[in-house]
Amino acid sequence: MLTTTLNLDPVAPQTARFPPEAFDMLARLAENHLGMDFHKRRHDRLFLMISKRVKATFKQNIIDYLSFLETHPNHPEWIEIEQILTIQKTEFFRESSQIKFFEETILPEIKHRKYRDGDFKIRAWSCGCSTGEEAYTLSILFHQKFLPSTEWDVRILASDVHQNALEIGKNAQYTEESLHNVTREKRLNYFKNTGENYCVVEPLKEMIHFRKINLISDRYPIKTKFSVIFCRNLLIYMTPFWQNTILNRLRNYLEPGGYLLLGHSEYLADKKDFQLTKFNAFQSPIC
Numbered sequence: 001m002l003t004t005t006l007n008l009d010p011v012a013p014q015t016a017r018f019p020p021e022a023f024d025m026l027a028r029l030a031e032n033h034l035g036m037d038f039h040k041r042r043h044d045r046l047f048l049m050i051s052k053r054v055k056a057t058f059k060q061n062i063i064d065y066l067s068f069l070e071t072h073p074n075h076p077e078w079i080e081i082e083q084i085l086t087i088q089k090t091e092f093f094r095e096s097s098q099i100k101f102f103e104e105t106i107l108p109e110i111k112h113r114k115y116r117d118g119d120f121k122i123r124a125w126s127c128g129c130s131t132g133e134e135a136y137t138l139s140i141l142f143h144q145k146f147l148p149s150t151e152w153d154v155r156i157l158a159s160d161v162h163q164n165a166l167e168i169g170k171n172a173q174y175t176e177e178s179l180h181n182v183t184r185e186k187r188l189n190y191f192k193n194t195g196e197n198y199c200v201v202e203p204l205k206e207m208i209h210f211r212k213i214n215l216i217s218d219r220y221p222i223k224t225k226f227s228v229i230f231c232r233n234l235l236i237y238m239t240p241f242w243q244n245t246i247l248n249r250l251r252n253y254l255e256p257g258g259y260l261l262l263g264h265s266e267y268l269a270d271k272k273d274f275q276l277t278k279f280n281a282f283q284s285p286i287c
């Protein structure tokens with residue numbers, strides 16, 4: 001079994017404002033629904049946000065609200081609570097050293113190996129893609145490296161548990177501020193400035209398929225094997241059980257020689273047959 005050693009956010013839990021019963025209930029819901037370790041979050045802020053939902057849904061108090069969620073697992077209110085419980089922070093070209101390594105070392109290695117084997121299919125997965133910036137970053141890098149040559153067939157699956165985040169990704173419109181890591185040349189090549197914001201160009205959009213997938217669900221609706229899986233800055237918020245379970249599952253979705261990229265504070269302690277290259281990029285055995 002794979003195990004992880006994760007550096008956790010240095011945030012001291014502040015449980016004072018949560019009634020203990022409500023705290024336990026929320027921790028249970030967060031783990032059962034999302035695999036999250038609630039102890040790793042800033043509780044004061046969560047308490048305020050949840051209190052707003054208690055009011056908005058006309059519930060009597062926080063316990064009443066949480067009991068409602070517990071007994072209505074498919075209610076649309078879950079979309080709101082998922083937004084509160086999850087952290088959507090992301091950006092284009094996030095963790096630039098790892099992305100540079102991916103661009104300059106991993107992608108050429110994949111291209112060389114696949115070309116040699118006559119396999120022109122590349123599949124990548126950004127799981128926990130949030131609002132899509134990570135998936136579009138990959139699409140830019142793939143486009144530069146493999147396209148517009150017609151022999152390569154490149155597709156990216158971008159998944160998240162959060163429906164609203166996925167809608168933003170599908171919409172593919174970003175503010176100028178969010179493009180601060182994107183070079184002028186890439187902005188010109190891959191974004192259309194609409195005056196109000198920047199819209200990702202069609203060839204990149206066509207490469208990506210957005211889909212809602214909860215990584216703690218029993219089964220993922222995926223048949224393909226991936227050359228690359230980006231699972232960054234998501235496991236850090238999960239319980240050790242779900243970190244291990246998800247890593248074990250992702251491992252089975254990699255093709256031989258495929259790469260799993262984790263966030264900078266996430267580490268595959270028991271690598272087994274995976275080889276750590278650099279910058280938290282792990283390669284599965286080639287055969």
Ligand SMILES: C[S@@+](CC[C@H](N)C(=O)[O-])C[C@H]1O[C@@H](n2cnc3c(N)ncnc32)[C@H](O)[C@@H]1O
Nearest residue numbers: 034086087090128130161162214215232233234
């Ligand atoms: C901090 S963002 C990371 C985004 C991107 N990977 C990055 O590194 O910039 C974490 C994302 O994981 C998603 N997430 C949390 N729990 C999840 C779960 N159980 N299944 C799928 N996605 C989940 C959240 O909705 C959020 O969008």
